[in-house]
Amino acid sequence: MSAFALELKDLGVSFGGFKAVDGVSLQVAEGELRVLLGANGAGKTTLMDLISGKTRSSHGQVLLSGSDITNRAEFRVARAGIGRKFQIPSVFRELTVRQNLGVAATREPSILRNLRWGFGRQTDKGIDEILDLIGLAGLQHRQAADLSHGQTQWLELGLLIAQKPRVILLDEPTAGMTQAETRKTAQILMALRGRQTILVVEHDMAFVRDIAERITVLHLGRVLAEGSVTEIERDPKVRQAYLGSHGIATPC
Known part of the structure; x- marks a missing residue:
């Protein structure tokens, strides 16, 4: 290594x-x-x-x-x-902040399956930690489309972190x-x-x-x-x- x-x-x-x-x-x-x-x-x-x-x-x-x-x-x-964030943020605008992070964190490729069955206890714990880190815990159930520019940028950074x-x-x-x-x-x-x-x-x-x-x-x-x-x-x-x-x- x-x-x-x-x-x-x-x-x-x-x-x-x-x-x-x-x-x-x-x-x-x-x-x-x-x-x-x-x-x-x-x-x-x-x-x-x-x-x-x-x-x-x-x-x-x-x-x-x-x-x-x-x-x-x-x-x-x-x-x-290698995770990359561009100047223009790219998030799932129709999903909530928490759902965005869940989709990024899971290895299951089907978004609909993730949303229907949940993400699992370990994933939920990791999402909580990321929400605290990026300062969006209080907005976790807000739809991403309703976030400010700065909040959207922090969410996208959170998506990268969730992918480890x-x-x-x-x-x-x-x-x-x-x-x-x-x-x-x-x-x-x-x-x-x-x-x-x-x-x-x-x-x-x-x-x-x-x-x-x-x-x-x-x-x-x-x-x-x-x-x-x-x-x-x-x-x-x-x-x-x-x-x-x-x-x-x-x-x-």
Whole structure:
């Protein structure tokens, strides 16, 4: 078993001769919360696409707990243990919050069968824990279609957690959120740190400061720098390419 939950080795992809991701190597430890920073076009989302199987790489490897999952079909990557959340949430809008989590947690493929017969005692216990974690216990019987934007985002994060992936990929999880919702999202991720391996792409610098253990900065498809918040702020290459003179904003 590898010491790393996720490892990228010289990973790259080209589109019509343009190197969108150019030889990225990255190691994320078990239980680590890693943040990916970079300007638009730096290759962050493309890198997530390569990891999740949405895009096939031109070269390099993706290793999940030491197992090579490079260029597997997207559904096979998901089955192997990569869970991904996109900017636009995807939930079962006609089901309640609790029913959504139950469907995500069970291995029974039939949604109707799950709803008719229930999810089992162990699954119910796990659902209760997730509801507490994402702060939706009081709304568990509300239809998902009636949730606010932030609540829907938290529910989708709960769906990923319920599936028990080895690594969770989050693409701008605070997009469209209020400051209060952003703070709560930071609290949820901080509660997961150490228990769940998470890779986050985010532009909200105050949010990044709240959650980041280690930051990897991408620039023109390559790793420009890696380190703590303080190290990244002080790196002259990062300041020139991305942060400017302002550094990473202090928490709200």
